[in-house]
Amino acid sequence: MDRKGLALFLGGGLIVALGLAFFVSPYASSSPDGLERVAIEKGFADAAQDHPLAESPLADYQVRGVEDERLATGLSGVVGVAITFGIGMILFGALRTLRARRAGPSAGP
Amino acid sequence: MHIPDGFINAGTSVAAGVASAGGVGIALRRAAAGLEDRQAPLAGLVAAFVFAAQMLNFPVAAGTSGHLLGGVLATVLVGPWAGAICITLVLLVQGVFFADGGLSALGLNVLNMAIVGGLGGYAVFAGLRRVLPKGRWAVVASSAVAALVSVVLAAAAFSVEYAIGGVGDVPAGTVFAAMVGVHVLIGIGEAALTALTVSAVLAVRADLVYGARDLLPALPHGGPHPAVGR
Numbered sequence: 001m002d003r004k005g006l007a008l009f010l011g012g013g014l015i016v017a018l019g020l021a022f023f024v025s026p027y028a029s030s031s032p033d034g035l036e037r038v039a040i041e042k043g044f045a046d047a048a049q050d051h052p053l054a055e056s057p058l059a060d061y062q063v064r065g066v067e068d069e070r071l072a073t074g075l076s077g078v079v080g081v082a083i084t085f086g087i088g089m090i091l092f093g094a095l096r097t098l099r100a101r102r103a104g105p106s107a108g109p
Numbered sequence: 110m111h112i113p114d115g116f117i118n119a120g121t122s123v124a125a126g127v128a129s130a131g132g133v134g135i136a137l138r139r140a141a142a143g144l145e146d147r148q149a150p151l152a153g154l155v156a157a158f159v160f161a162a163q164m165l166n167f168p169v170a171a172g173t174s175g176h177l178l179g180g181v182l183a184t185v186l187v188g189p190w191a192g193a194i195c196i197t198l199v200l201l202v203q204g205v206f207f208a209d210g211g212l213s214a215l216g217l218n219v220l221n222m223a224i225v226g227g228l229g230g231y232a233v234f235a236g237l238r239r240v241l242p243k244g245r246w247a248v249v250a251s252s253a254v255a256a257l258v259s260v261v262l263a264a265a266a267f268s269v270e271y272a273i274g275g276v277g278d279v280p281a282g283t284v285f286a287a288m289v290g291v292h293v294l295i296g297i298g299e300a301a302l303t304a305l306t307v308s309a310v311l312a313v314r315a316d317l318v319y320g321a322r323d324l325l326p327a328l329p330h331g332g333p334h335p336a337v338g339r
Contacts, residue, residue: 088153
């Protein structure tokens with residue numbers, strides 16, 4: 001497997017994800033989604049409780065303290081992509097290590 | 110599609126949490142057993158991409174929006190087990206950092222979107238691949254149809270949960286009809302975005318697409334489909 005090609009693909013993919021999060025997400029529709037729409041129409045939308053972490057610095061995809069709403073959304077997307085990618089790399093890296101260890105030096109190809 | 114706290118009672122949420130934890134546990138084991146070296150970073154990228162894509166709500170009807178759920182996209186790209194983990198990770202990050210999707214409802218959301226939408230959607234994809242002739246177009250077409258079905262399945266799963274432990278007294282059939290109706294529309298968007306992304310990865314690096322690995326030996330020599338050999 002060409003490691004360089006894979007790294008290039010990962011880098012490119014990450015740039016696309018970051019680009020979508022930063023440049024496109026601020027212009028996404030803010031209408032209620034399918035579930036919210038059904039909840040509103042059928043009258044159980046009010047049952048929704050406030051999120052226990054509603055005061056967190058990234059709550060509702062807005063970086064706290066950034067005045068410009070679009071910029072706040074775009075930045076939160078960039079942070080979210082980075083967090084998800086970071087945890088994903090650690091998690092899947094650990095799973096791979098686990099597999100390598102289980103296979104052992106004699107059993108693995 | 111992200112259920113907030115309060116829609117579904119505690120007992121049902123806990124039961125869904127237990128079911129989800131079991132499902133994710135199996136997925137972790139199976140992913141650990143089968144994960145190839147190059148798939149690990151790819152799975153990280155898929156999770157990050159799905160996170161970004163889930164921010165992109167598109168309008169589906171008057172005053173209603175939808176966004177990619179990504180269950181079929183993730184499972185087709187990195188396999189059912191790693192793919193289901195990707196969606197779980199996205200839901201976890203959204204719930205913990207972005208206040209999107211309730212914390213007590215996390216198990217419900219994982220059940221609907223990662224297990225039902227991801228694993229269920231992959232089962233639809235695998236079934237379609239079996240009956241369709243081989244070829245890249247079949248991978249893309251199966252992904253698209255499975256993506257649409259997966260969103261409807263996830264919507265149906267919510268309806269079942271609402272019927273069991275929903276707050277309020279809306280008849281189960283009414284919620285089911287409304288949920289499935291709007292999510293067929295959202296599913297069309299899911300199908301388009303999934304097909305677009307799978308085609309793009311197939312065009313750039315077909316060897317990285319888990320759901321197309323059966324086509325691999327034929328790829329370097331070109332195939333019956335004009336898009337295959339370059």
